[in-house]
Amino acid sequence: GENVGLHLPTLSVQEGDNSIINCAYSNSASDYFIWYKQESGKGPQFIIDIRSNMDKRQGQRVTVLLNKTVKHLSLQIAATQPGDSAVYFCAENFYGGATNKLIFGTGTLLAVQP
Amino acid sequence: NAGVTQTPKFRVLKTGQSMTLLCAQDMNHEYMYWYRQDPGMGLRLIHYSVGEGTTAKGEVPDGYNVSRLKKQNFLLGLESAAPSQTSVYFCASSPNTYILAGEPNEQFFGPGTRLTVL
Numbered sequence: 524g525e526n527v528g529l530h531l532p533t534l535s536v537q538e539g540d541n542s543i544i545n546c547a548y549s550n551s552a553s554d555y556f557i558w559y560k561q562e563s564g565k566g567p568q569f570i571i572d573i574r575s576n577m578d579k580r581q582g583q584r585v586t587v588l589l590n591k592t593v594k595h596l597s598l599q600i601a602a603t604q605p606g607d608s609a610v611y612f613c614a615e616n617f618y619g620g621a622t623n624k625l626i627f628g629t630g631t632l633l634a635v636q637p
Numbered sequence: 638n639a640g641v642t643q644t645p646k647f648r649v650l651k652t653g654q655s656m657t658l659l660c661a662q663d664m665n666h667e668y669m670y671w672y673r674q675d676p677g678m679g680l681r682l683i684h685y686s687v688g689e690g691t692t693a694k695g696e697v698p699d700g701y702n703v704s705r706l707k708k709q710n711f712l713l714g715l716e717s718a719a720p721s722q723t724s725v726y727f728c729a730s731s732p733n734t735y736i737l738a739g740e741p742n743e744q745f746f747g748p749g750t751r752l753t754v755l
Contacts, residue, residue, distance in 0.1 A: 531677055
């Protein structure tokens with residue numbers, strides 16, 4: 524479920540290690556999912572997406588896994604670099620009436636130790 | 638191509654004052670959105686627009702008004718600012734087409750406006 528506390532969940536990894544960030548989504552009717560990266564002082568930036576008819580999608584150094592049975596998403600970052608330090612949000616999309624709507628998770632702070 | 642821009646970047650208001658945040662996009666997107674982001678929380682949708690001249694309420698619309706007089710601009714107004722409206726505000730836009738095969742359907746975000754209400 525979502526973390527509504529004041530402190531973000533934090534994942535601390537060593538540079539060069541692989542990172543796995545997890546997300547539970549809420550709506551079984553959601554059919555499209557996005558991972559965003561938000562660096563300090565900036566707006567969210569698209570990383571990778573996946574549709575509900577897929578269970579895995581790979582990008583450059585990133586992989587998203589979708590498990591619809593348990594409503595779970597994960598983002599895997601290979602060979603994590605200091606520039607990957609940011610807050611990562613998952614977002615679920617469903618087409619509600621006239622528009623697609625995104626529901627964002629509370630985010631996970633990824634801290635990469637050099 | 639500037640993408641999504643927001644003005645101002647920072648603002649401090651006193652309780653009861655009013656102000657307008659401006660969002661502009663140059664991607665010819667039909668949909669535009671205003672979110673607020675509070676510490677330790679995800680983005681919450683305030684209002685959105687599915688086209689010029691249309692607006693609709695999101696998850697947390699109270700205390701805000703919006704207008705979409707031009708396709709490229711989406712204005713967020715605070716009629717009488719309250720300390721609870723201290724937040725970072727993000728504008729976003731997206732194309733109107735629903736998910737095309739092989740195409741992402743992302744929302745493009747601006748850099749944010751940090752608002753403090755004293």
